[in-house]
Amino acid sequence: MHHHGHSHANDDENHEHPVASRKQMLWAVILTSSFMLVEVVGGIISGSLALLADAGHMLTDSAALLLAFYAMTLSAKPADSQRTFGYGRLQVLAAYTNGIFLIGLTIWIVWESIQRFYEPNPIQSTTMLFVAILGLIVNIVVFKVLHSASGSNINVRSALLHVIGDLLGSVGAIVAALIIWQWGLLWVDPLLSIVVSMLILRSAYHVIKDSSHILLEGKPQELDTLKIREDLMALEGVVDIHHMHLWSISEQEPLMTFHALIKDDYEGDTMIDVMLEQLRVKHGLVHATIQIERTSCLENTDAVTCVDTAVK
Incomplete structure (x- = not known):
């Protein structure tokens, strides 16, 4: 992971x-x-x-x-x-x-x-x-x-x-x-x-x-979860966004974590940067933790290949 x-x-x-x-x-x-x-x-x-x-x-x-x-x-x-x-x-x-x-x-x-x-x-x-x-x-x-x-x-x-x-x-x-x-x-x-x-x-x-x-870890009022997911999915190379959590520490500090399923031929780190940039620019979200998953995991049940291959 x-x-x-x-x-x-x-x-x-x-x-x-x-x-x-x-x-x-x-x-x-x-x-x-x-x-x-x-x-x-x-x-x-x-x-x-x-x-x-x-x-x-x-x-x-x-x-x-x-x-x-x-x-x-x-x-x-x-x-x-x-x-x-x-x-x-x-x-x-x-x-x-x-x-x-x-x-x-x-x-x-x-x-x-x-x-x-x-x-x-x-x-x-x-x-x-x-x-x-x-x-x-x-x-x-x-x-x-x-x-x-x-x-x-x-x-x-x-x-x-x-x-x-x-x-x-x-x-x-x-x-x-x-x-x-x-x-x-x-x-x-x-x-x-x-x-x-x-x-x-x-x-x-x-x-x-x-x-x-x-x-109660409620979602910050001004952020729209569905819209954020939609925007991320629209990025090239992103197949799916799931396990999305959005909450805030105090009213000024929204946080987010999610898993991103990306196509095999895309570089993990580059994708993370692209997604972080988009969250910051479009939604003002500065803190996000992203876990990358590969499409090859879907066909292959062997857990080892599911580890992000681009990151050594």
């Missing part, structure tokens, strides 16, 4: 983008987590569950941002003998864990909100309003910081979605505070909390869905 064809020329490209956006990530983490504490305190003082829910949302943001930052630091770590693919998966695993945690948080907020519909507690609307406005400002700043950093990184993108949700949360809290201040309708607060927790739940669902797809 001959496994060859890992092209290492483009290995660096996975680790280029983090450096610039890492600093921005760190800022986003610091801003978000420090404001989350402000919101917790504000929520407790003003008696507003909506602020606490929003703080919960901020916590998920901080987690998402921290993960992204951590992943950027780690994915720059080289692969070692124990983890031959490097640490790219860690960010996916972390995102998955985060998603599970968010679901727990949502349940708590909803439970608490239902209690409050029955027995509303007094709310200091001015404190609530002040904290909510502050929250809006912080979120706008974080959004600006991240927006400039979001390239093709699953973490920055999910973090950005979190922040947009948060922006809406802050706007909601401002409106709720105004309503309570003006008309004293205390049930607006638990109602908003439920809305915010639905936002949290939605982001949790997406995070879990995307990360578990990668963890």
Whole structure:
């Protein structure tokens, strides 16, 4: 069996983008987590569950941002003998864990909100309003910081979605505070909390869905297996492509392995180069491992002749 064809020329490209956006990530983490504490305190003082829910949302943001930052630091770590693919998966695993945690948080907020519909507690609307406005400002700043950093990184993108949700949360809290201040309708607060927790739940669902797809060795969304096979089969000298596996380590690193049955009169190494080149140019697949098989294997049952004769 001959496994060859890992092209290492483009290995660096996975680790280029983090450096610039890492600093921005760190800022986003610091801003978000420090404001989350402000919101917790504000929520407790003003008696507003909506602020606490929003703080919960901020916590998920901080987690998402921290993960992204951590992943950027780690994915720059080289692969070692124990983890031959490097640490790219860690960010996916972390995102998955985060998603599970968010679901727990949502349940708590909803439970608490239902209690409050029955027995509303007094709310200091001015404190609530002040904290909510502050929250809006912080979120706008974080959004600006991240927006400039979001390239093709699953973490920055999910973090950005979190922040947009948060922006809406802050706007909601401002409106709720105004309503309570003006008309004293205390049930607006638990109602908003439920809305915010639905936002949290939605982001949790997406995070879990995307990360578990990668963890289950699912096919990268943007690549089409059938199309890739069709393109390879169209190459001159290729008889058949089988045992195709396509998966990804993190969202940025697709990998592929397959067996290629080629005609006897074609040179194995040349064919590998041709196929690798096509995968890179047409599909952006940099990592592929190809096993070459010969057509003479079909007529001949003797296993020895099936070994690629062109490679000594």
